[in-house]
Amino acid sequence: MITLFAIGIIVFTAKLVHFAFKAAWGITKGVLFVIGVPAMLIVLFAAGLTALAVPLLVLALLAAFLLPVLKRC
DSSP, X not given: OHHHHHHHHHHHHHHHHXXXXXXXXXXXXXXXXXXXXXXXXXXXXXXXXXXXXXXXXXXXXXXXXXXXHHHHO
């Protein structure tokens, strides 16, 4: 009985660790997409690197609008 309890605790801990990593990765992606990408584009534009900032802006807009559509398929 104690062996089954120990195995159950190990499996439960592994599932919690997996969930924690998934949650942390999701939060990181959200923060970077909401704060990081616009800040990077503003800095590039202010630094005069418009030739680099505009294509990155187009790619970010495509990702924002097309990824949710492609995930549903």
